[in-house]
Amino acid sequence: MDFFDRFAIPHASPAIYASMVAIVLTSVAIVAGLTYFKKWGYLWREWLTTVDHKRIGIMYLLSALLMLFRGGVDAIMMRAQLAAPESKLLDAQHYNEIFTTHGVVMILFMAMPFIIGFMNFVVPLQIGARDVAFPRLNAISFWLFFMGAMLFNISFVVGGSPDAGWTSYFPLAGNEFSESVGTNYYMIAIQIAGIGTLMTGINFMTTILKMRAPGMTLMKMPMFTWSSLITNAIIVFAFPVLTVLLAMGTMDRLFGTQFFTTENGGMDMLWANFFWVWGHPEVYILILPAFGIYSQVISTFARRNLYGYKSMVWSMVIISLLSFLVWVHHFFTMGQGALANSIFSITTMAIAVPTGVKIFNWLLTLWKGKIVITTPMLYSMLFIPLFTIGGVTGVMLGMSAADYQYHNTMFLVAHFHMVIIPGVVFAMLAGLTFYWPKMFGFMLNERIGKLTAWIIAISTLVAFMPMFFTGLDGQARRMYTYSEATGFGPLNMISFVGALGLAAGFVLLVYNVYYSTRYASRDISADPWDARTLEWATHTPVPSYNFAVEPQVSSEEPLWDAKKNGHELFKGEYKEIHMPNNSGVPFIMSSIFFVWGFSFVFSLWIPLILATIGIFACMTHRSFEKDHGHHISVKEIEETEEKLRGA
Amino acid sequence: MKIDHSLPLEYSTEENRLKILGFWIFLGAEIMLFATLFAGYFTLANRTGNGPTGAEIFEITPVLIETFLLLASSFTIGLGIHAMRLGNKKAMLTFFAVTLILGLGFLGVEIYDFVVYVHEGAAIQTSAFTSMLLTTLGTHGAHVTVGFFWGLFIILQVRKRGLTPETANKSFIFSLYWHFLDVVWIFIFSFIYMKGMM
Numbered sequence: 155m156d157f158f159d160r161f162a163i164p165h166a167s168p169a170i171y172a173s174m175v176a177i178v179l180t181s182v183a184i185v186a187g188l189t190y191f192k193k194w195g196y197l198w199r200e201w202l203t204t205v206d207h208k209r210i211g212i213m214y215l216l217s218a219l220l221m222l223f224r225g226g227v228d229a230i231m232m233r234a235q236l237a238a239p240e241s242k243l244l245d246a247q248h249y250n251e252i253f254t255t256h257g258v259v260m261i262l263f264m265a266m267p268f269i270i271g272f273m274n275f276v277v278p279l280q281i282g283a284r285d286v287a288f289p290r291l292n293a294i295s296f297w298l299f300f301m302g303a304m305l306f307n308i309s310f311v312v313g314g315s316p317d318a319g320w321t322s323y324f325p326l327a328g329n330e331f332s333e334s335v336g337t338n339y340y341m342i343a344i345q346i347a348g349i350g351t352l353m354t355g356i357n358f359m360t361t362i363l364k365m366r367a368p369g370m371t372l373m374k375m376p377m378f379t380w381s382s383l384i385t386n387a388i389i390v391f392a393f394p395v396l397t398v399l400l401a402m403g404t405m406d407r408l409f410g411t412q413f414f415t416t417e418n419g420g421m422d423m424l425w426a427n428f429f430w431v432w433g434h435p436e437v438y439i440l441i442l443p444a445f446g447i448y449s450q451v452i453s454t455f456a457r458r459n460l461y462g463y464k465s466m467v468w469s470m471v472i473i474s475l476l477s478f479l480v481w482v483h484h485f486f487t488m489g490q491g492a493l494a495n496s497i498f499s500i501t502t503m504a505i506a507v508p509t510g511v512k513i514f515n516w517l518l519t520l521w522k523g524k525i526v527i528t529t530p531m532l533y534s535m536l537f538i539p540l541f542t543i544g545g546v547t548g549v550m551l552g553m554s555a556a557d558y559q560y561h562n563t564m565f566l567v568a569h570f571h572m573v574i575i576p577g578v579v580f581a582m583l584a585g586l587t588f589y590w591p592k593m594f595g596f597m598l599n600e601r602i603g604k605l606t607a608w609i610i611a612i613s614t615l616v617a618f619m620p621m622f623f624t625g626l627d628g629q630a631r632r633m634y635t636y637s638e639a640t641g642f643g644p645l646n647m648i649s650f651v652g653a654l655g656l657a658a659g660f661v662l663l664v665y666n667v668y669y670s671t672r673y674a675s676r677d678i679s680a681d682p683w684d685a686r687t688l689e690w691a692t693h694t695p696v697p698s699y700n701f702a703v704e705p706q707v708s709s710e711e712p713l714w715d716a717k718k719n720g721h722e723l724f725k726g727e728y729k730e731i732h733m734p735n736n737s738g739v740p741f742i743m744s745s746i747f748f749v750w751g752f753s754f755v756f757s758l759w760i761p762l763i764l765a766t767i768g769i770f771a772c773m774t775h776r777s778f779e780k781d782h783g784h785h786i787s788v789k790e791i792e793e794t795e796e797k798l799r800g801a
Numbered sequence: 802m803k804i805d806h807s808l809p810l811e812y813s814t815e816e817n818r819l820k821i822l823g824f825w826i827f828l829g830a831e832i833m834l835f836a837t838l839f840a841g842y843f844t845l846a847n848r849t850g851n852g853p854t855g856a857e858i859f860e861i862t863p864v865l866i867e868t869f870l871l872l873a874s875s876f877t878i879g880l881g882i883h884a885m886r887l888g889n890k891k892a893m894l895t896f897f898a899v900t901l902i903l904g905l906g907f908l909g910v911e912i913y914d915f916v917v918y919v920h921e922g923a924a925i926q927t928s929a930f931t932s933m934l935l936t937t938l939g940t941h942g943a944h945v946t947v948g949f950f951w952g953l954f955i956i957l958q959v960r961k962r963g964l965t966p967e968t969a970n971k972s973f974i975f976s977l978y979w980h981f982l983d984v985v986w987i988f989i990f991s992f993i994y995m996k997g998m999m
């Protein structure tokens with residue numbers, strides 16, 4: 155039985171046994187359901203093998219929502235533990251595991267797929283393209299992300315979760331202090347997902363640079379496309395750092411190298427530096443597409459074009475450059491001299507300038523607009539003041555001398571939640587509500603939607619504002635409890651209430667999906683929000699080829715031109731359309747990657763070698779494969795268009 | 802598939818042009834990957850712990866042979882692409898084969914080098930310096946190994962399918978990759994070996 159001992163959980167608890175049972179039951183239910191309803195073929199043909207950017211986008215979004223709930227449960231457990239002093243709900247080890255998985259899941263497996271999901275669904279439509287540049291690669295990206303996320307999530311029930319924080323600093327993350335396989339999961343699961351993300355970056359940069367509709371020059375691209383282009387450029391330059399970093403961490407843990415050790419020349423600060431050279435650009439990878447979504451939503455519902463288009467673009471370019479020059483602000487207190495700290499303080503505060511430019515552009519768009527309050531718009535308007543709180547406290551943290559007071563306290567935790575929740579999560583919810591009709595052919599209920607937005611916004615404030623105060627009073631982050639005498643109790647209780655409010659908000663969101671699926675009208679137009687860009691110019695549901703005729707563009711708001719100024723979007727006749735074929739290889743190869751990762755985590759060398767061979771076999775197969783895609787004939791296009799116009 | 806005959810074969814279709822741009826972007830990512838390794842190397846180069854220093858283990862002869870082999874292979878693959886543009890399939894395949902043989906020679910010498918390092922007490926676990934050195938060299942070597950098989954597959958395909966827009970595109974992209982590995986080697990040669998021996 156020795157062999158199986160390694161898979162046991164080092165610190166098991168009822169919660170973990172309960173989730174084991176839950177996982178088994180859910181899996182059985184899914185398999186049984188698919189078999190009973192005879193859906194295996196459908197699942198394989200329409201989803202697992204698809205290379206269609208719209209379907210891949212939807213799968214990204216569903217995974218992100220799933221992970222939002224996983225990360226949300228972690229969050230509730232943490233806040234419950236801290237709600238009262240000296241609480242015994244969780245012990246220190248569990249608390250460590252939970253804040254680690256919460257951070258990783260939320261940033262890498264919730265926020266990342268959320269933004270990439272929107273890029274997938276929206277960007278090709280917005281630029282009038284038929285798909286992304288490399289549809290097959292896109293499927294590989296998705297499945298690698300998915301398998302990475304799954305691998306990371308099973309750590310909870312097989313072998314133990316990572317417990318060294320989402321930043322996983324060495325020497326804490328080394329073998330000496332993190333004995334379980336948890337940190338191996340961290341290194342390898344993120345590696346697999348990260349490779350997928352890197353390929354997304356390459357794919358979308360190529361797509362946006364090369365596949366825009368005729369007339370759409372760079373300075374006529376819709377703002378979400380601009381933000382995606384810049385984000386993907388950051389991905390291409392930042393993610394290789396993560397690749398190297400994780401490989402080095404893996405080798406330190408499994409092969410006994412000396413990169414980050416404290417003897418034989420090893421240098422633990424190298425991890426911290428590399429981590430944040432990737433990590434700070436990463437937070438801008440999250441926020442820039444969110445800014446893009448806000449720009450789309452705000453100009454749509456202010457019923458006017460975006461104020462300051464050029465300055466919006468330039469501010470994003472500047473942010474993307476600066477984002478690589480500020481990483482030291484994450485460890486001002488960790489030993490570099492005053493000069494280095496001062497330089498990085500200045501670069502950090504400089505980022506607030508282009509960010510401010512964007513805020514003022516949105517405000518001026520609203521100022522001159524005729525505002526219509528819909529759910530997406532409500533999220534956008536709530537975003538502006540809340541995000542400003544996060545941004546201003548960021549500048550406070552950026553002052554290196556003052557940071558000695560705030561660093562590693564709840565103040566920091568409050569800062570990044572006040573940027574990430576209003577910044578990224580609100581944008582994702584706004585985007586979800588906004589694009590829902592295009593994806594699924596009906597609208598989400600507006601009344602429930604607005605109520606949800608208010609609940610989430612107020613709960614965010616209730617949950618995180620108290621932390622600014624306890625943080626200033628000295629409550630440290632990542633501590634599983636505190637004594638009565640500190641007096642942190644009441645404010646932490648308020649935070650817990652806020653966390654429950656957030657949970658209620660997300661439950662309401664799910665209820666809205668259920669309610670609208672049942673009751674919402676399916677009789678909606680292709681452009682239900684009276685929007686301005688090309689994704690709304692095609693039918694709902696969007697045909698596989700997106701546009702029967704390539705659209706013509708002459709400004710950054712082609713659909714608006716067509717509606718108001720008589721611009722002719724679709725000139726010319728139907729022509730045969732070339733489309734890529736579906737393929738099962740991305741799914742199969744990524745599944746082998748899962749086995750590869752699992753074997754690596756547990757140092758099972760023979761399966762690891764076999765899986766490696768399997769991966770190379772898939773790549774070899776791809777090299778020799780002849781796949782020229784297929785053509786959709788003019789007749790087929792005519793029939794599809796006829797049907798969709800009627801519908 | 803629309804073929805534009807005014808352009809070289811490897812650029813002649815829309816799909817081919819996308820692939821070439823995509824590959825350049827991929828090379829951008831590869832530059833960052835090696836830049837990170839170099840940054841790590843510069844940080845750890847003098848942190849030798851109880852292990853040997855660079856000056857103690859580096860030998861000029863094998864390194865010069867490696868350099869010569871890899872630079873020569875970069876030249877021959879250039880000739881191969883030139884032959885491809887002229888439509889001379891046989892010459893192209895010969896040059897590609899020579900390239901791969903030179904690559905194999907490079908790998909042989911590099912492996913020999915690694916064995917010597919380990920014998921001299923510079924294994925991957927010895928010190929931060931040796932960990933970083935062998936990882937950097939190893940990453941480059943792994944790229945050459947992957948390149949070897951990739952190149953082999955391309956030779957087989959060109960032999961069987963002839964010079965089509967598709968195979969020409971693959972060959973051209975492969976040549977970009979191979980040149981890139983050469984450029985990385987030049988950095989390794991100058992900043993790891995030359996600097997380390999001085």
Ligand code: HEM
Pocket residue numbers: 321437438440441483484485502503505506509545546548549550551552553557560561562566569570573574577578
């Ligand atoms: C005005 C712009 C911003 C400034 C000046 C700023 C500044 C800072 C500083 C100085 C820290 C480190 C503080 C410490 O450890 O003591 C920090 C942490 C953090 N920031 Fe920001 N920030 C800004 C915007 C953002 C945005 C937009 C995001 C995400 C979307 C973000 C996410 C984070 C995260 C996740 C951390 C904490 C990481 C950790 O230690 O676990 N920040 N910020």
Ligand SMILES: [Cu+2]
Pocket residue numbers: 433434437480481483484
């Ligand atoms: Cu930062």
